[in-house]
């Protein structure tokens with residue numbers, strides 16, 4: 001097996017992984033492994049923008065308050081304060097790296113600030129409606145300029161190597177030749193993103209299969225709050241549109257939701273905030289309307305705005321919808337909810353450290369306590385940036401000690417490998433079934449009975465998949481299938497523990513919040 005030695009190993013090339021790599025300059029060699037092309041990530045798909053207090057009538061207190069309200073009693077206040085108060089410095093990092101946020105046309109010395117659901121003020125910095133792509137492209141350019149950073153595309157990390165209570169690196173499959181390769185390092189940072197692909201309908205890219213969560217769980221780290229999956233209320237509903245999100249920012253600009261009978265309905269669910277209510281409320285409202293009317297989708301109508309303004313403010317959404325035959329300047333957009341964001345994940349402290357001191361997790365795969373039971377829109381790119389910075393501070397501070405960890409670990413040679421020769425249908429069938437089970441039994445509205453049935457079905461598939469493919473498989477689809485099964489099991493286990501409805505978790509049997517409630521639904525493997 002091919003061996004590599006590096007100082008710091010980062011898994012993932014979204015905002016968390018790339019900004020962290022840039023922050024580690026001067027420490028040693030940084031290797032970034034990413035399972036597809038460098039730009040393939042949720043980060044590249046982000047549209048709306050990134051939240052930061054900048055407006056004259058805004059304040060840190062208001063952003064903190066909005067985040068805490070969205071988090072529905074489960075945010076860690078000290079984490080929220082850290083993120084909100086350091087946001088301006090992190091935005092400055094992006095600007096220094098070269099991100100050109102849109103300016104206010106009336107006063108170009110200021111940024112143009114968008115408004116999104118749950119925010120009491122305009123505070124969303126954006127680049128048109130393709131903010132994520134603009135940020136990702138800039139970070140990629142900067143990363144590729146640095147000699148100390150090595151980026152390896154098409155490397156799928158499949159196992160963490162652990163020995164004597166520390167991680168020693170990671171085992172990866174080189175997807176270009178289907179050979180295993182091992183990377184020994186002093187520090188490993190998981191920046192592997194979210195879990196949207198566990199669900200049938202998702203806004204997430206194909207890379208979001210929860211790999212980091214499965215990897216960390218496997219080596220004994222605590223995972224928490226997996227029941228809190230945020231469903232985005234508005235993904236384009238069209239047979240040929242794969243996962244295309246219609247940004248919250250449209251509702252910020254006054255777009256209204258209409259049911260299949262052409263009637264506005266949000267006033268019946270949240271009379272004050274209506275379309276600008278937090279995502280979970282809008283999502284459940286749409287779910288209810290679909291069930292009531294039997295419609296396949298609802299509609300988002302922004303036609304009240306001048307056509308030129310729509311084209312300029314939402315060029316990406318305008319162009320994409322037009323490709324599918326929908327002119328958003330004159331027609332309402334057909335939309336459905338879809339799994340969008342994971343609020344829980346690998347438990348980390350304010351330095352991004354997991355339960356294993358030299359294993360860090362940053363970005364959507366981490367559970368920092370920022371989002372609690374529900375994420376406030378546009379706080380997640382910010383979270384990735386802030387905790388990449390925090391992790392870099394901790395790694396720098398402890399580097400003298402950490403660098404002693406790097407050594408070849410024999411434990412990696414215990415893994416066995418298997419080439420997957422079975423017909424692809426064995427894999428694709430189970431992929432579909434897992435995603436359908438999760439959508440039907442652990443989706444937007446849950447019940448204890450649904451969760452129990454879902455668990456049984458997932459257990460059955462797990463038994464089959466993990467016995468057929470118990471070794472490390474030299475195959476992307478099989479390894480990802482194992483990860484979505486693992487993540488599905490964790491989501492159901494957390495959901496079964498939370499006997500109340502809070503944030504994004506809605507349980508028919510307990511439709512209210514409890515006065516005495518679990519702060520976090522921790523799960524870990526006994527090893």
Ligand SMILES: Cc1cc2nc3c(=O)[nH]c(=O)nc-3n(C[C@H](O)[C@H](O)[C@H](O)COP(=O)(O)OP(=O)(O)OC[C@H]3O[C@@H](n4cnc5c(N)ncnc54)[C@H](O)[C@@H]3O)c2cc1C
Pocket residue numbers: 011012013014015016017033034035036038040041042043044045046047048049050051131132155156157158191192193194203204205207208211212245340341362363364365377378379380381382384
């Ligand atoms: C459509 C869409 C719109 C969004 N809009 C916004 C927005 O406007 N504002 C906002 O704040 N947030 C938004 N979000 C959420 C936000 O984009 C993500 O939470 C954030 O980008 C996550 O960044 P990340 O670096 O943690 O993960 P990602 O950007 O998902 O990157 C994960 C990386 O890990 C790699 N990877 C995963 N597993 C492995 C493995 N086993 N081996 C090797 N590599 C691996 C992937 O290939 C990828 O490169 C949006 C999300 C989506 C899907």
